[in-house]
Amino acid sequence: MLLKEAKALQEVIVKDRRYLHQHPELGMDLPITSAYIAKRLKEMGYEPEIVSGAGVVALAGGKKPGKVFLLRGDIDALPIVEENDLEYKSKTENMHACGHDAHAAMLLGAAQLLKDHEDEIEGTVKLLFQPSEETLSGAKAMIEAGVLESPKVDAAAMIHIFSGMPMKSGTLVVAEEGYSTSSGDMFRIDIQGKGGHGAMPQDSIDPLNVAAHTLISLQEIIAREIKPSSTAVITVGQMHGGNAANIIPDTAFIEGTIRAFDRDDRELMKNRVVEVAKGVASVFRASANVEYRMECPSVYNDGELSEFTFNVNEDLLGKNNVINFSQAFPGGKMTGSEDFGYISEKVPSIMMALGGGSPEEGYPYPQHHPKVNFNEDVFYIGSAVYANTAIQWLKNNK
Numbered sequence: 178m179l180l181k182e183a184k185a186l187q188e189v190i191v192k193d194r195r196y197l198h199q200h201p202e203l204g205m206d207l208p209i210t211s212a213y214i215a216k217r218l219k220e221m222g223y224e225p226e227i228v229s230g231a232g233v234v235a236l237a238g239g240k241k242p243g244k245v246f247l248l249r250g251d252i253d254a255l256p257i258v259e260e261n262d263l264e265y266k267s268k269t270e271n272m273h274a275c276g277h278d279a280h281a282a283m284l285l286g287a288a289q290l291l292k293d294h295e296d297e298i299e300g301t302v303k304l305l306f307q308p309s310e311e312t313l314s315g316a317k318a319m320i321e322a323g324v325l326e327s328p329k330v331d332a333a334a335m336i337h338i339f340s341g342m343p344m345k346s347g348t349l350v351v352a353e354e355g356y357s358t359s360s361g362d363m364f365r366i367d368i369q370g371k372g373g374h375g376a377m378p379q380d381s382i383d384p385l386n387v388a389a390h391t392l393i394s395l396q397e398i399i400a401r402e403i404k405p406s407s408t409a410v411i412t413v414g415q416m417h418g419g420n421a422a423n424i425i426p427d428t429a430f431i432e433g434t435i436r437a438f439d440r441d442d443r444e445l446m447k448n449r450v451v452e453v454a455k456g457v458a459s460v461f462r463a464s465a466n467v468e469y470r471m472e473c474p475s476v477y478n479d480g481e482l483s484e485f486t487f488n489v490n491e492d493l494l495g496k497n498n499v500i501n502f503s504q505a506f507p508g509g510k511m512t513g514s515e516d517f518g519y520i521s522e523k524v525p526s527i528m529m530a531l532g533g534g535s536p537e538e539g540y541p542y543p544q545h546h547p548k549v550n551f552n553e554d555v556f557y558i559g560s561a562v563y564a565n566t567a568i569q570w571l572k573n574n575k
């Protein structure tokens with residue numbers, strides 16, 4: 178029923194997606210994107226609210242008492258120049274290469290379905306069109322702006338569309354209980370030495386020597402402090418210092434990233450990077466300052482909500498069209514990060530993926546590639562899944 182109604186909206190969903198695809202914007206700077214989404218919601222009879230200048234929030238239902246279910250779609254693009262030859266190709270230097278244009282359009286489709294069924298909703302559905310996912314900061318900004326309050330959100334769901342993966346178009350992938358993405362934290366270590374003549378090291382403190390020892394020591398955190406059953410990464414991606422063979426520089430810096438699934442591992446690594454950097458620096462008479470510039474927790478999926486989401490969408494889409502993360506991703510997890518993690522720290526949450534084109538179907542390019550595209554035929558499925566999950570959950574959790 179809902180799926181059929183969603184299919185009837187397919188043309189509108191594709192039109193919305195193509196408009197957004199032509200006008201990709203970055204981060205929190207989404208004037209065209211949020212204005213378009215707000216305009217479309219108003220056309221449907223919503224009273225959308227712009228949050229922090231970039232996010233869009235709207236409420237559906239509320240006529241019958243009940244809980245509040247949040248549907249989240251991210252809406253920002255990437256600084257990539259599109260290399261596709263499409264009639265709806267990006268008009269700017271940016272590109273919707275992660276499919277967030279599809280997320281926005283699918284959530285608009287869900288908004289229409291929810292409006293059409295508004296009298297039946299047993300509680301409230303909160304629609305969140307979220308900015309700045311690609312910088313892993315938008316969800317946090319929305320939470321700080323109060324998106325999970327008034328009305329207070331009880332549970333949340335998201336969908337990410339995927340292309341270029343061996344996942345049949347239209348397959349819905351539901352995360353199992355536990356972590357489904359890795360956390361992502363970027364650190365910078367500034368080492369303060371004492372510059373001087375290369376021939377007189379005794380009068381200097383060499384920050385390059387400190388940087389070298391720091392790099393090696395950071396790896397021992399993985400080797401000696403993380404349990405063997407965990408998957409965790411500390412990568413140093415850049416080291417800089419000095420500019421001549423005979424000068425001991427005054428400073429040096431290191432930048433790197435920490436990835437983990439388990440929250441305890443993440444906390445341990447974040448703390449130990451600071452302690453190791455400062456400790457190594459002090460061993461060699463230097464000092465170090467550590468700063469985290471980008472931070473994002475892993476997505477944690479609620480067990481009960483996971484099972485529920487799987488079952489109600491299997492009813493919607495049919496038996497072989499819904500699978501679990503462990504059937505789609507190695508180890509049942511994605512190594513990328515997703516700032517929905519912030520929301521999953523606050524309320525029971527579920528992450529879903531939607532197959533949006535596999536290599537065999539003619540979609541060889543992965544997300545963030547200048548030639549990636551998505552199979553538009555599946556967009557209505559995303560809309561139906563969003564609406565169905567919310568309506569059913571509210572009905573079962575009165």
Ligand SMILES: [Zn+2]
Nearest residue numbers: 275311544545
């Ligand atoms: Zn992305």
Ligand SMILES: [Zn+2]
Nearest residue numbers: 275276277337
């Ligand atoms: Zn994305």
